[in-house]
Amino acid sequence: MNDLNDMFFQECDDLLEGLSSGLNNLEDGGGDAETVNSMFRAVHSIKGGAGAFGLNQLVGFAHALENVLDDVRAGKLTADETVVALLFTAGDHLSDLVDAARHGNDLPPEQGASILSDLKSVSGATHSGSEPGGDAAKEEPPAFEPMALTVDGGLPALADMLSPVESEPLTITFKAHPQLYANGHDPALLFRGLEGLGNLTVEADLSTVVPLRDAPWSTPSLSWKITIRPDDLVDEAAVREIFEFVEGLCDLEIGAETAPPPGDADSVPALAAPSPSAAPGQATQAVAAKNAPAARSSTIRVDLQRVDRLINLVGELVIAEAMLRQSMDEMPHSANTGVDDAMSQLKQLSGAIQERVMAIRAQPVRSLFQRMSRIVRETSKEAGKSARLVTIGDATEVDKTVTERLVDPLTHMxxxxxxxxxxxxxxxxxxxxxxxxxxxxxxxHRSGRVVITLRDDGVGINRARVRQIAQHKGLIRPEDDLTDTDIDNILFRPGFSTVDAVSNLSGRGVGMDVVRNEIQSLGGRVTLQSEPGAGTSVTISLPLTLAVLEGMVVRVADQTLIVPTSPLREMLQPGQARIHTLCDGDRVLALNDELVPITDLGAALGYRADPVSLDLQFLLLIEGDSGHRSALAVDTIAEQREVVIKGLEQNYESIPGIAAATILGNGKIALIVDTDQMIPVPGKGSAVNRPVPGVTGDALHA
Amino acid sequence: MTRILAVDDSKTMRCMLQATLVDAGFEVDLAEDGVNGLEKLKNTDPDLIITDINMPRLDGFGFIAGVREGKQVTAVPILVLTTETGEHLKQRARDAGATGWIVKPFDEDKLISIIRRLVV
Incomplete structure (x- = not known):
């Protein structure tokens, strides 16, 4: 049942997305009949599933929303601005209810009460008194009550205690109309059903049978006389239930006494013609649908874990290929060019497989963007502003994890x-x-990365004010010579907030620095441009996938390490840097009048005890999540390349200062440096100073 | 073995139906809307059909009409399984050729007992 539950909520997500895109269509005036129809079906399906899981709050709300959509669909209600706004609000609330139900909760009823009453008043004219369940209860024949049959037999004493009614024989006259047969009923099966209720005798009224040669085959009209002496606790309702579905398709009389055979039944059949008026139109529709090509793209759902395992294996394949290539290069040059050709083909193939497999995890940003349209509606309402969201390129595909983790930063932005x-x-x-x-x-998509831009056409950044506040907070000095971009980027500094009274909307003690942290932890970069009076734009640039990382391969104390390139700002050759030694022995790099602490990577990771002379060291200037900077001293820089990320926790254990591992072309493991931990936090000293195991073999290689 | 074709656009509902019907010892084919259902009928000959009403491409009414149009001689029982309760809709389904009408959410035992009443 849990799987079904998951499946239901997954389906709800898809349906809500469909509803949301339909609403956007409607708002833009592009909503045709099929748009409304599909929105109706989405809400209807949610209601149906919710009913199956007993989610009554969800059923009730979906029902009210469905009624409004039904009216719009039927043309009884015009989807004007007010109605569309109500539908948007209702769609948001429906999504909240689904979320609550997903976590096994109901929402406090007052939360959606006004929306519910709005929905009901809009559709009130046509659906008055139509409550979910209410209808069903009303229209369902009493025969659908649990049958007493189940108590019969095993519990005679109990059966006796419950009103022991001496059953009277019932007489049933039953004349089947042609439509009864056409609708898939079979009188013999009805009799079989009756047989289960008591002692039965069935007699066909042969007087109505027409001679074979005259028989009009399309209209058989046999009638039967049935006498049943019901078993204990079987009442007339149970007998009537057997005939429930044939009601209207036959002449039926059930009574305690022998009823006279209906005299006029032969001459005037109530429903003689088996082709009702509604049928031809539907038949045409069916034919049209039959002939229509299956335009729907076929998709399957796959467990994410399976995809990840596949991605992992492909990563291994790429590594194996690199290893093979490397050992080929080390061999004496062979005259066999066939091997070379095969190798380059293998390389192309494995590269192509990797690309395709990564694409499996990719999904369009559409659903992410649609969630944001709700944020825009809610925020502008709360802030007393009028705003609309325009989305461009929402078919752009990004790794699923990236879209999930972008929700919070984008919401905040x-x-x-x-x-x-x-x-x-x-x-x-x-x-x-x-x-x-x-x-x-x-x-x-831009040069192998995904670029997401958020633009507003507002006032832009008030740089004078930003500068003033930054000075006040000690983030900058009055004499600092700052470019416009420098000032704009102060917004990303921790603890900066331009609104004095913390606003309920954006300033929840969270600043743009948190946004930047989140983006950076995804291997991304975020930049900001602003034009006074014309607006601001924030640009997020992200890697296409989280399974591969762009890094610098460096050597430190005979170890090969990877330094991710995303926090990398500058690289300095030996002797290029101006290095000062402070009184406590700490060495710092002088860069544009700023002093940046230097971290000896080898010492920080415990590969060597004593700090080496920096004269021959390369320096990698990195900037961490906090905005603080550090220069990493390394022996040599080998190359820049993409590496496949292998988690350490799954295969070994977490190591301070190390984010993950990878396997190089030569089969050796290289650790990926966690640059954030290499940046000394003021007052706390260097975060890491613990020996890291020297890795030479493939001990980590699971 | 009794073979049932279940047509519903909701994957959740299809899976629930499948689980219920298979447990009861039926053989089950699934289709995701009316068009798909009619396609399935080209290759399978179910003893009973269960269909939803609100579906994309071809709804339950159209589907039922399509089934009835295709097979005149032996009328296969078609059960409508829907959240709809409107009397006019029931009538429409009956006019199109539906055998019975069950309101979702369905009671498993009741559904099975109704099915057993409709198949030989």
Missing amino acids: IRNAIDHGLETPEQRRAAGKDERGTVTLEAA
Whole structure:
């Protein structure tokens, strides 16, 4: 049942996404009949599934929403601005209810009460009194009550205690209309059903049978006389239930006494023609659908773990291929060019496989962007501003983990953009702008990375004020010569917030520094541009996948390490740097009037006890999540390359200062440096100073 | 063995139906909408069909009409399984050729007992 449960919620997500995209369509005036239809079906399916799982709150709300959509679908209700706004709100609430149900909760009823009553008043005219379950209860015949049959037999004493009614024989006259046969019923099966209820005699009324030669085969009209003496606890309702589905398809009389045979039944059959009026239209529809090509793209759902295992294996394949190539290179040059050709083909193939497999994890940013449209609606409402979201490139595909982890940073950025960036409608009018602000989310692939840009057309960054506050908070000095970009990027510094009173919307004690941290932990970069009066844009650049990392291969104390390139800002050759030694022996790098602490990677990871002379060392300037910087001293820099990330925790154990491991072309393991831990936090000294195991073999290689 | 074709656009519902029906000893084919259901009928000959009403591409009414149009001689029982409760919809389904109407969420035992009443 758990699997089904998961499946239901997964399906809900898809359906909610469909509903949301339908709503956007509707808002843009592009909603045709099929748009509304598919929205209706989405809500209807959620209701159906929710009913199966007994999620009554969800059923009730979905039902009310479904009614409104049904009215829109039927043309009884025009999807004007008010209705669309209500549908948006209702869609959001439905999604909240699904979320709550996913976690086994209901929402406090007052939360959706006003939306529910709005929905009901909009659709009230046509659906009055139509409650889910209510209808069913009303219309379901009493025969659907649990049958007393189940108590029969095993519990005679109990059966006696319950009203022991001496059953009277019932007489049933039953005349089947042609439609009864056409609808898949079989009188013999009805009699078999009756047989289970008591002692039965069935007699066909042969007087109505037409001679064979005259028989019009399309209209058989046999009738039967049935006498049944019901078993204990079987009442007339149970007998009627057998005939439930044939009601209207036959002449039926059930009574305690022998009823006279219906005299006029032969001459005037109530429903003689087996082709009802509604059928031809539907038949045409069916034929059209039959002939329509199956345009639907076929997809399957695959457990993410399976995909990840595959990605891992392909990673291994790429490594194996690199190893093979390396040992080929080390061999004496052979005259066999066939091997060379095969090798280059293998390389191409394994590269192509890797690319395709990575693509499996990719999914369009559409669903992420759609979630953001809700944030825009809610935030602008709370902030008393008018804003709309424009999305561009929402078919752009990104690794699934990336889209998931972008939710929080993007939410925060959008709240910022609306709360701080956009002006009030009055201010905008005064500035000659459209009263309604525009927030644009754009995704695109650019040189092997995904670039997501959030733009607003608001006031832009007030640099004078940022500078003033930064000085006040001691983040910068008055004499600092800062470019506009420098000032804009102060926003990413920890603890910076331009709004004095912490706003309920964006300033939840969280600043843009947290956004930057999150993006960086995904291997991404975030930059900001602003034009006073015209707006601000924040650009996030992310790697396409989290399974591969771009890194510098470096050598330290005879160990090969990987330094990720994303926090890397600058590289300095030996002798290029100006190095000072402070009174406590710490060495620092002088860079643009700034002193950056130097971390000897070999010493920090415990590969060597004594710090080496920095004269022959390369320095890698890195900038961490906190905005603090550090220069890593390494012996040599070998190359820049993509490496496949292998988690350490699964295969070995977590090592301070090390983020993960990878396997190089020569089969050797190289550790990937956790650059963040290499940046001394002021007042705490260097975070890492513990011996790291020297890795020579493939001990980590699972 | 009794063979049943279940048509529903909700994957959850299809899986629930499949589990219930297989447990009861039926052989089950699944289809995800009316068009898909009619396609399945080209290759399978079920003893009973269960169908949803609200489905994309071809809804339950159209599907039932399509089934009835295709096979005139032996009418296969078609059970409608839906959340809809409207009397006019029931009538429409009956006019199209539906055999019975069950409201979701369904009671497993009840569904099975109804099916057993409809198949030979």
